[in-house]
Amino acid sequence: MKRNINYNIFRFVCRAISIVSTVILITNTSIAQTKPTNVSLNIERRIDSLLKKMTIEEKAGQLTQYTGDRVTATGPLGKPIDKLDEIKAGRIGSLLNVRGALQTRKMQEAALQSRLKIPLLFGLDVIHGYRVTFPIPLAEAASWDLQAIEQSAKIAAKEAAAWGIHWTFAPMVDISRDPRWGRVTEGAGEDTYLGSMIAIARVKGFQGESLGDTNAVMACVKHFAAYGAAVGGRDYNSVDMSNQQLWEVYLPPFKAAVDAGAATFMNSFNLLNGVPATGNSYLQRDILKGKWNFKGFVVSDWNSIGEMVPHGFAKDKYEAAQYAIAAGSDMDMESSAYIANLEKLVADKKITLAVINDAVRRVLRKKFELGLFDDPFRFCSEARERITLNAKEHHDAARDMARKSIVLLKNENNLLPLSSSVKRIAVIGPLAKSGVDMKGAWSVKWEADSLVSLYDGLKARLGDNTILNYAKGCGIKDSSRDGFNEAVNAAMNSEVVIIAVGESFDMSGEAKSRSNIHLPGVQEELIKAIHATGKPMIILIMAGRPLIFNWTADNAPAILYAWFLGSEAGHAITDVLFGDYNPSAKLPISFPRAEGQIPVFYNHMNTGRPVVNEANITYRSAYIDLPNTPKFAFGYGLSYTSFGYENLEISKSKIKRADSFTVSFTLKNTGKYKGEEIVQLYIRDKIASIARPVKELKGFKKIELNPGESKVIAFSITTEKLSFYNNDLKWISEPGEFSLMIGSASDDSKLQGEFELID
Numbered sequence: 001m002k003r004n005i006n007y008n009i010f011r012f013v014c015r016a017i018s019i020v021s022t023v024i025l026i027t028n029t030s031i032a033q034t035k036p037t038n039v040s041l042n043i044e045r046r047i048d049s050l051l052k053k054m055t056i057e058e059k060a061g062q063l064t065q066y067t068g069d070r071v072t073a074t075g076p077l078g079k080p081i082d083k084l085d086e087i088k089a090g091r092i093g094s095l096l097n098v099r100g101a102l103q104t105r106k107m108q109e110a111a112l113q114s115r116l117k118i119p120l121l122f123g124l125d126v127i128h129g130y131r132v133t134f135p136i137p138l139a140e141a142a143s144w145d146l147q148a149i150e151q152s153a154k155i156a157a158k159e160a161a162a163w164g165i166h167w168t169f170a171p172m173v174d175i176s177r178d179p180r181w182g183r184v185t186e187g188a189g190e191d192t193y194l195g196s197m198i199a200i201a202r203v204k205g206f207q208g209e210s211l212g213d214t215n216a217v218m219a220c221v222k223h224f225a226a227y228g229a230a231v232g233g234r235d236y237n238s239v240d241m242s243n244q245q246l247w248e249v250y251l252p253p254f255k256a257a258v259d260a261g262a263a264t265f266m267n268s269f270n271l272l273n274g275v276p277a278t279g280n281s282y283l284q285r286d287i288l289k290g291k292w293n294f295k296g297f298v299v300s301d302w303n304s305i306g307e308m309v310p311h312g313f314a315k316d317k318y319e320a321a322q323y324a325i326a327a328g329s330d331m332d333m334e335s336s337a338y339i340a341n342l343e344k345l346v347a348d349k350k351i352t353l354a355v356i357n358d359a360v361r362r363v364l365r366k367k368f369e370l371g372l373f374d375d376p377f378r379f380c381s382e383a384r385e386r387i388t389l390n391a392k393e394h395h396d397a398a399r400d401m402a403r404k405s406i407v408l409l410k411n412e413n414n415l416l417p418l419s420s421s422v423k424r425i426a427v428i429g430p431l432a433k434s435g436v437d438m439k440g441a442w443s444v445k446w447e448a449d450s451l452v453s454l455y456d457g458l459k460a461r462l463g464d465n466t467i468l469n470y471a472k473g474c475g476i477k478d479s480s481r482d483g484f485n486e487a488v489n490a491a492m493n494s495e496v497v498i499i500a501v502g503e504s505f506d507m508s509g510e511a512k513s514r515s516n517i518h519l520p521g522v523q524e525e526l527i528k529a530i531h532a533t534g535k536p537m538i539i540l541i542m543a544g545r546p547l548i549f550n551w552t553a554d555n556a557p558a559i560l561y562a563w564f565l566g567s568e569a570g571h572a573i574t575d576v577l578f579g580d581y582n583p584s585a586k587l588p589i590s591f592p593r594a595e596g597q598i599p600v601f602y603n604h605m606n607t608g609r610p611v612v613n614e615a616n617i618t619y620r621s622a623y624i625d626l627p628n629t630p631k632f633a634f635g636y637g638l639s640y641t642s643f644g645y646e647n648l649e650i651s652k653s654k655i656k657r658a659d660s661f662t663v664s665f666t667l668k669n670t671g672k673y674k675g676e677e678i679v680q681l682y683i684r685d686k687i688a689s690i691a692r693p694v695k696e697l698k699g700f701k702k703i704e705l706n707p708g709e710s711k712v713i714a715f716s717i718t719t720e721k722l723s724f725y726n727n728d729l730k731w732i733s734e735p736g737e738f739s740l741m742i743g744s745a746s747d748d749s750k751l752q753g754e755f756e757l758i759d
């Protein structure tokens with residue numbers, strides 16, 4: 001009992017401090033602003049004058065967001081309300097899931113009938129394409145191609161904006177080391193450096209040159225923070241982590257997105273060390289709006305304010321609203337906690353008006369920057385809508401992005417690429433003719449007729465010159481082997497077999513955690529049955545996450561990991577199968593051998609008893625039943641050609657803090673095909689006051705070479721790349737020895753060197 005009282009006093013004091021620090025922060029950040037331009041000064045003045053006219057209820061309205069469409073809801077729904085009436089009463093500031101020029105216009109017209117005529121913001125989860133679906137974000141991350149990723153976001157934004165959307169709830173920049181978590185599909189994988197680079201590319205792509213461009217949308221960087229570390233990979237689960245790990249691994253992509261100009265943030269469902277992210281002042285006030293000087297607004301995740309009650313953090317929605325607004329959650333998605341309680345919270349002196357004004361100012365600022373006060377309908381044009389969607393160049397970009405995302409995991413005896421002269425191909429597997437699964441999770445305005453299956457892609461390239469012997473073989477999850485015979489016959493009647501297996505599109509994504517990530521159903525048995533025919537076979541694995549398929553990995557001669565590649569999937573896979581595109585992708589996340597290894601990731605610690613020799617693991621940090629290493633490591637991926645690495649040169653072997661130095665080497669295409677190699681630079685700080693990982697990615701480049709061609713590749717290394725957070729969370733570098741590794745995967749260093757940082 002005594003402990004409870006003490007704990008309650010502690011929580012009360014924390015909250016009091018957080019409310020006081022909120023007020024201080026709001027005052028300080030307005031002082032800390034960089035010198036405003038005339039345009040932004042003008043906007044701030046217009047906001048001042050609006051704020052003076054607004055009632056507290058109207059202010060709460062600006063901070064309230066609902067779904068306009070109960071069908072596409074992604075969480076629990078409140079009581080149905082008449083949205084148009086509420087909009088006219090000034091009690092809604094934003095809607096999600098309303099799309100189309102006609103629909104958004106109708107809602108916006110209602111907003112113009114409200115007392116102050118404040119326009120609405122329309123948000124939507126435009127995650128990987130809009131009408132033209134691009135590869136799932138994890139697949140795009142496998143391309144390591146920042147330009148292509150930026151272009152993909154740009155096209156998604158263009159199509160969405162033509163449909164009246166102002167704001168996408170993307171990019172998701174959550175680092176995750178857990179493939180059981182269904183939402184790995186939406187992120188950039190396990191690595192902080194790669195994830196940060198991709199976060200920047202996506203923000204730039206979505207937002208274009210500046211807010212207000214009607215071909216672009218506002219980005220919403222999510223989920224702040226540490227959502228990708230949910231215990232056990234179970235969605236919405238709690239997170240407990242050290243500040244060290246939070247700052248080093250999970251926060252940098254968010255910081256990179258702020259620096260790239262991201263307009264908004266979304267917080268997350270999880271507890272972080274006992275405090276819900278939504279009610280977390282440390283994350284939202286101290287770090288995001290304080291230290292990082294973020295000027296945009298934060299939207300809660302779906303009902304995450306209301307969910308602070310079942311979390312056991314707030315007694316009821318009244319308290320939840322108090323803690324959320326005090327902690328810096330500016331807009332309430334779907335929990336109605338703000339509209340129902342903010343006015344009373346002010347009357348009860350639980351929240352100051354200054355806190356509410358700051359949140360409203362942040363929301364209004366974005367509406368001004370988007371130009372909505374000058375023309376609330378500037379994004380809703382039926383004419384633009386008709387001409388923008390589904391353009392040929394959008395499909396071309398989606399195909400290019402898709403082929404850049406396919407990872408070649410194995411290619412024994414150069415089985416791939418296939419020759420165009422092959423006359424009979426067996427096309428087998430539950431995903432071989434599926435178009436709909438190619439869209440992956442979170443696809444928006446997809447239409448079945450423009451999702452190209454593998455079979456259709458092959459047919460389009462090969463026409464009638466090649467016979468395609470199709471057999472489904474089995475379902476994705478079923479246990480029936482009834483189709484095996486037909487599949488075996490198809491294989492027997494063909495020169496080569498392509499087998500498409502994996503997950504269905506709805507087995508990954510939000511609330512799609514899996515405890516068993518092996519190839520589902522009897523698919524691996526189907527592969528064994530075909531293998532027994534002795535026919536050469538190529539396995540295509542389609543999934544929203546890393547799967548486990550050890551037997552296949554050890555026995556199939558050729559394997560391509562094809563994720564869910566979007567509208568152009570079938571064409572892109574065919575391009576790779578026949579060598580029209582030479583695969584270049586590299587895994588952005590480690591593939592475990594067994595679920596029991598998870599989390600398995602490349603930048604782990606060494607431990608005091610590392611495994612030096614797999615043959616002797618007695619009293620070592622090891623599993624007695626399987627190796628520590630993943631089946632396929634972060635950064636791994638093959639090409640149809642081969643690359644040689646030589647002549648490592650380090651310009652200085654001793655550097656001072658203010659110095660930088662260059663590491664260079666020669667990369668040569670030693671094979672027969674033109675191809676691209678993603679060269680990776682890893683660094684290890686050997687001894688430090690906070691022990692460092694065995695290696696960390698610090699740079700990469702994608703280099704294209706013709707057969708026989710070579711190029712000198714250089715990386716510049718500054719002290720920044722050698723720094724880390726110390727015990728006081730200060731970003732520091734320490735003198736000492738470092739090793740650097742350059743190679744084609746995290747487990748394949750081709751060149752190694754040493755250098756020293758001196759005082």
Ligand code: BGC
Pocket residue numbers: 074075096125169222301302510
């Ligand atoms: C998800 C968010 C998404 C929101 C709106 C939530 O359930 O966690 O990522 O943006 O729904 O659809």
